Amino acid sequence: MDESREIALTQMRKSVEKLGSSTQNYGDRTLMRFLIARTMDPDKAAKMFVQWKKWRAALVPLGFIPDSEVQDELEARKIYLQGLSKDGYPVMIVKSRKHFPSKDQLQFKKFVVHLLDKTIASSFKGREIGNEKLIGVLDLQQITYKNIDARALITGFQFLQAYYPERLAKCYLLNMPGFFVSVWRMVSYFLEKATLEKIVIVSNEDEKREFIRDIGEEALPEEYGGRAKLVAIQDVILTPMEN
Incomplete structure (x- = not known):
């Protein structure tokens, strides 16, 4: 240093x-x-x-959010944890068509913490170093107006900005429908320049090939051009960290 x-x-x-x-x-x-x-x-x-x-x-008084506190959100099986990218970043995939706006905002905030903490922890090799990053993939395929939740997106990105600084390596947006463009424009208004620079909207075949290359076929599920199977975040069991 x-x-x-x-x-x-x-x-x-x-x-x-x-x-x-x-x-x-x-x-x-x-x-x-x-x-x-x-x-x-x-x-x-x-x-x-x-x-x-x-x-x-x-x-997070316990230091982590247990599954039991966010059971309603987990039951939707909308978040997937895919192992590490070729650069060693854990890959988290969000299936937006399985998400519906939450009636319990406190539980949703805890859910965001739960998934970010678990995704980051999945990259630990024995113990936390402190500068681990993650890759997010937001899949907007087959979403309808019922799935649109600008507040949830803003909450997620604002948590990353305020409470998980320098944890986001990159965020990919896939299959964005035309009607979502105005929603994304509004969400972007709340994001810092440094965050926006890490967000990639994949909209053509060249960008899709680069997306596959960046993450790597080993971590990417088959439906996105990789060789892996989708794994729901609650099905990922992490080994305890060393002290």
Whole structure:
């Protein structure tokens, strides 16, 4: 790590302490994600980190969201976890046609945390490093107006921006119907430039080939041009992490 980053990390740790919190138990790579998200500004990164800790303590007091707390959302079997891309990123696929707007927004927020945490954890090799990223695939094939849920999309992306900084490697949007374009335009209004730059709308054969190449046939299900089988996220069993 170069000297400027070391200095920024030291300043961030001091700023976190001034805000009445602590960076104890958090490694440099975790803190660096917050610094990168705040253009290497130690004070802004410290504020973001402290807000993240408070948010986790309030919404995720156990440190994770168990299946039992999000059972209604899991029963739809709309989220799939496909192993690692060729670059080592876990691949999460969302089948939008199986999603319907939730009547319980708190449970939906917990569901977003559950799936992001589990997807990230699926890339751990024994223990968390702190800078693991994920790939999201949003499949819009066969959606109808009943499946449209702008609030859910905004919640998911805002959670990534505010509470999972630098965790998103890339997000692919597949099979976008014409009527969804205006919805996506509205959702995009709430996204930061750095997030938008990681989103790829796959709309032609060349882009589809690049999508398959980026993820790799080993992780990509057959229906998307790969060789894998779809695996629902609740069917993925993770081994306990080392301390």
